[in-house]
Amino acid sequence: MLATAGALPPAGQDARWAYETKHDGQRAVIYLPGDGGIVLRARSGEDITAAYPEFRALGGALGRTPAVLDGEVLVLDQQGRGDFQLLQSRMGLADSPGKAARRAVEAPAHLVLFDVMYLRRRDLTALSYVRRRQELEDLALAGPYWSTPSAIVGHGEAALRATRENGLEGLVCKRLDSVYEPGVRSRAWVKIRNVQTLDVIVGGWVPGKGRLSGLPGAVLVGQREAGRLRYVGSVGTGWSEAERAVLARLLRAAETEDCPFDTVPPVAGAHWAVPRLVGEVRYSTRTRAGLLRQPSWLRLRPDLAPEDSAADLP
Template structure:
């Protein structure tokens, strides 16, 4: 009997739950979400969050099919670890998109090995598990003993959310996922039963450009292009397109229109389609999760304007 297709359940951004003894906490890994289909005949298929078949992009995971003799559907994240054992999305990017190039995928698997982190069991044998509470599904997953060279089932802890979050902060990890103990699996739903709590940083940046929005945001900024002072020039740090209220977006739009100019203020013109440039005099505070090796902000969101700061005050 063919296995059913199950869309992944998604977490909602938030903060630590107040009554954390009703929640389990797992490390949040920075990788590519993957649903693993194991028919029980020695084969396997891996699908991305979009539903695309990405099995061929990760040949080192193929042995999981032969190592597991029963039909199953598992939920997890494909990651690439850095030298400190932390998931590094930038490393993983060199592995993504290679499903149509199996020879290149095999070469890359030797230099940048992928690892499958398993965190949920959705189907086993002839039985769907999605209506079971998290605690039951998690017990099934752990009983499977799926720990190998290229896959593992990291621990989850019940309660102690603040300690778990601090542990991941100290270890330089992205954060934690809180999962309500009584919750079923909700395919394709961004649910409050799963909450992702990221460690974030803030930085003061200088706005050097913007990209117009579309639809109801036509004429307003869909994103602002921000930079940091570096050796007397303005270095591009990324594009920020979230975090505004409608009122803030309209206020920023007026400031940007008043500051328009023809030349790019950044020391190197970023490759951003439709960019419009402004005098680099508007300062804002941005939240972000981490940085790429090139110094760009990852997962940035707008926090607030800083009218109390002049561009020269931004280090």
Template sequence: MTALPRIAPMLATPGILPAARDDWRWAYESKHDGQRAVIELPGDGAVLLRSRSGADITAVYPELLPLGAAADDGAPAVLDGEVVALDEEGRPDFERLQSRMGLSGSPVKAARLVSGNPVHLLLFDVMFLRGRSLLRLPYAERRAALEGLGLRGPHWSTPAALHGHGAQALAATKERGLEGVVCKRLDSVYTPGIRSRSWIKIRNIRTVDAIVGGWVPGRGHLAGLPGALLLGRCEAGELRYIGNVGTGWNARERALLAELLRIAAVDACPFATVPPVADARWVLPRLVGEVRYATETKAGLLRQPSWHRLRPDLAPGDAG
């Protein structure tokens, strides 16, 4: 049995699509909302999954254990991939995955959840194969080696990468409701643990014009200034809480928001249901801001929100 190297996953840098003239130099993969995993296959039928931090998460996903026996002729390998939980339409749903991710200390409970909430492993790179490091090989050759393993099964697959046609790839992910794309240079080597410009991630950003119904004070040097804004959306004549945002503004914008919140302060909560937020302060729901976010949870809360700008041109009734 071959001793496998411990390899940290290579990371992508946020950015934009490569220039059209360089499109042919890149491959495009769908970006999925899941848990990054490095998969170690020692060649004896065993499997070990590590999280991005290096923690052993094998017991969390027992349905992936048969992958060890499925590897081509028992070849020792270290693979890169993403663990996802799929919704009814076959799209990654991070909310579903969250109920699985925290079960590292409860393998019995993890096993019980397999039938009702299974995961799927999406493989997209190979860093070590048959006793040989592939780290210095270009991406195109590593992808060919990965696809040659034929790893497609009930709970794992090797999604195709598109060579060129980046704009079409990004548009297709947006149309399908996927998170975005990762652009990878065909000649890029694998750099463990490094956030590289050879891999560029692009998210399909959604926006909402949200109504500010409250805020939470910052701490330390931000005392007296907003640490987060509590957001809402008008539905059936009521203000429904949709989450809070604490990033996206600079010091000048934070100071302006603090003054506007002070003027609009009220004692009563304006939301139809009081948000479960400690130390909340309430304001008249008349400030509107444009907020960017990745997706919404089933409860209607914004995931990964970021403040973009105030919308003084919009009245609360126009927000949504």
């Protein structure tokens, strides 16, 4: 179940909502079959269990009780906040168990649990958020690498203010009577980010000049809309030197002669790319035409499929 971008509920409805911290991590569904095993799957459906060996002990935490949980994988910074750049060093290692084990020592991951969809051979998705939350809290899942952070009911303004004051990504508002809707981006869950960010698909680039010769000077990005890739702008800032070099390698591998956007952008010297790379950008506002104002690159999102960037279109 996914959240819709939005704002705090009206003050008169505040008591009908619960508020949870929005984390900067990798979403995962956790399968505990009740035999001591554990399987983690990313939003793309990929099995990412082997990338996080520190979570193996969670497989036996409920004994022989089978469960399916919803959560987010984080790597925490020195202030205890999720840091996606640190997490990136842990992602993509499901096929490299030796490297995953080494990285688990250097940058241990933490699993935040916030929902339960299946428990004791019962499907809980038709239950209200309140009842599912109580079932989850009754499991008392807390360990060296996993936790069940509390949610508060009401006091949305104070909760959002606390996330801003503590440098957290934002807030997720969940309606108390909402059922769990697998695969649905629901208005019963509302996400509020403390910065304007957007997941975009890279469809091309413009070569850099001078010291950036041979590297992308800017990338051309878009979002899916009704099955088409809509151009939303050119992003030319926000990379480190190393990140720009990685992006250059990925773009060269994805180069194509065909423009992937539904309308060819009026960009001189553009090179086109197969639209399979997903990135996250920061921006101030949009133009009336839907283009991003003052966009800046934040990071690649290897945990997302290109279809996921269809969210948050105006």
